[in-house]
Amino acid sequence: xxxxxxxxxxxxLFVWTYWKSIFTLPxxxxxxxxxxxxxxxxxxxxxxxxxxxxxxxxIARKLPVYxxxxxxxxxxxxxxxxxxxxxxxxxxxxAICVLKMDHHCPWVNNCIGFSNYKFFLLxxxxxxxxxxxxxxxxxxxxxxxxxxxxxxxxxxxxxxxxLFVAVMFFVSLMFLFGYHCWLVSRNRSTxxxxxxxxxxxxxxxxxxxxxxxxxxxxxxxxxxxLWLLPIAxxxxxxxFFPMRALCEAQNPLLANEEQWEDDRIxxxxxxxxxxxxxxxxxxx
Numbered sequence: 388x389x390x391x392x393x394x395x396x397x398x399x400l401f402v403w404t405y406w407k408s409i410f411t412l413p414x415x416x417x418x419x420x421x422x423x424x425x426x427x428x429x430x431x432x433x434x435x436x437x438x439x440x441x442x443x444x445x446i447a448r449k450l451p452v453y454x455x456x457x458x459x460x461x462x463x464x465x466x467x468x469x470x471x472x473x474x475x476x477x478x479x480x481x482a483i484c485v486l487k488m489d490h491h492c493p494w495v496n497n498c499i500g501f502s503n504y505k506f507f508l509l510x511x512x513x514x515x516x517x518x519x520x521x522x523x524x525x526x527x528x529x530x531x532x533x534x535x536x537x538x539x540x541x542x543x544x545x546x547x548x549x550l551f552v553a554v555m556f557f558v559s560l561m562f563l564f565g566y567h568c569w570l571v572s573r574n575r576s577t578x579x580x581x582x583x584x585x586x587x588x589x590x591x592x593x594x595x596x597x598x599x600x601x602x603x604x605x606x607x608x609x610x611x612x613l614w615l616l617p618i619a620x621x622x623x624x625x626x627f628f629p630m631r632a633l634c635e636a637q638n639p640l641l642a643n644e645e646q647w648e649d650d651r652i653x654x655x656x657x658x659x660x661x662x663x664x665x666x667x668x669x670x671x
Contacts (some may be wrong), residue, residue, distance in 0.1 A: 388409040390524065393520065394520065397513060397515065397516055397517045397520055400509075400617075400651075401510070401513045401514055403515045403617050403670070404506055404507075404509040404510035404513055404617045405495070405510050405514075406637070407503065407506035407510075407617040408492075408495045408497060408499075408503055408506045408507045409495045409496065409497055411497075411502050411503035411506060412495075412497075412502065413478070413481060413483065413486070413488075413498040413500045413501075413502055413503070414485070414486045414500065414501055414502040414625050415467075415472070415483050415484055415485065416434055416469055416470075416475055416484055416486060416624060416626065417468075418451065418538055419449075420470045420471070420472060420626075421467075421468060421469045422468050422469060422470075424448070425545050426442065426446055427468060429442060430442050430443070430463055433452055435609060440460050442461075443460065443461040443463050443470065444461055444472055446461075447461045447470050450470055450472075451472075451473075451626065451627045452470060452471070452473060452551045453473055453586060453587065453630070454473045454474070454584045454585055454586055454594075455585045455586065455587065456585065457585060459585075461499065462475075464477050464484050466482070467483065467484045468596070469484060471484060472486060472625070472626045472627070472629065473584070473626075473628055473630060474486070474487040474488070474576065474579070474584070474595070475487065475488065475625075476488040476578055478491050480498070480500045483498075485498050485500040485501075485509045486500055486501040486502070486624050486625030486626065487500050487501035487504070487628070488500045488574060488576065488578060489504055489522045489576040489577045489578065490509075490576075490577045492507070492576070495510075501607060501621065501623075502619075502625070503624035504606060505606050505607060505617070505619070505620065505623070506617045507560060507567075508564075508568075508571070508606070508614070509616075509617050510573045510617075511563060511564040511567065512559055512564060514560050515560045515561060515564055516558070517558060518553045518554075518555055518556045518557040518560065519553075521553040521580050522550060522553040522557060522585050525546060525550045525553065526550065528542075528546045529547070529550050531548055532546055532547070537576070565614070571602060571603065572599055572602055572603075573593065574595045574596045574597060574601075574602040574603065574605060575577050575592065575595070575596075579592065579595075581594075586630075593631060594630055594631065595628055595629075595630055595631065597629060597631055603621060605621065605622050605623075605628070606621055608620030608621055608622060609622070
């Protein structure tokens, strides 16, 4: 009875988290990040890259956007026609910009981001426990197979197949789950692990690292009783994320309009030779 109870609990949690990972749609940036018709027309009619860059900088001054492109420009998606919030990226499979995008997962046929990252982590965790439980309960029959206590040929095949599949998936999930646990402890996404976010003072792979406990709370929330349940409890709305403390002169959170204006003025080319280096980087 105890074995069946544990089995059914793990099975329900496994199916629940898998369902939430699949059917929780990725969250797209809010309307204020989309270009207005007037700004869009002004941007598209302008042929000079440096002026286009200034237009984006003017729009971004009104938004809580602190990360930049590799060349220091405002992160802009030319497909969705919007200013990208911090940690937002365009998914080529879903054809939308996804808040705090981690990756597009073919196993759940969905984009993993701010809205369902917690569910995805729980899905990996319960899948890992589910495989471990199956392997542990089947292993004693595997021993009987080797000692000759199992005489039914079909039973032998079933035991070997079930144990092999459970162990194979357990090992694969262990590495994947361990990697995402490491990402959560550093407050990074998969994309940020490969390409560090760029702030006003340059790239910083630990820019969003707030410490182990606060990093966990970013994903699972402050209510510990909800951590192990596939219920939305992540902090924030996916548009803004607190950054680790820096000195006042370097902290992007303290950047005001004057600093944005100074950046815009400093980025203006002094001759036509510099204009080519100010091409706007459109991330996909």
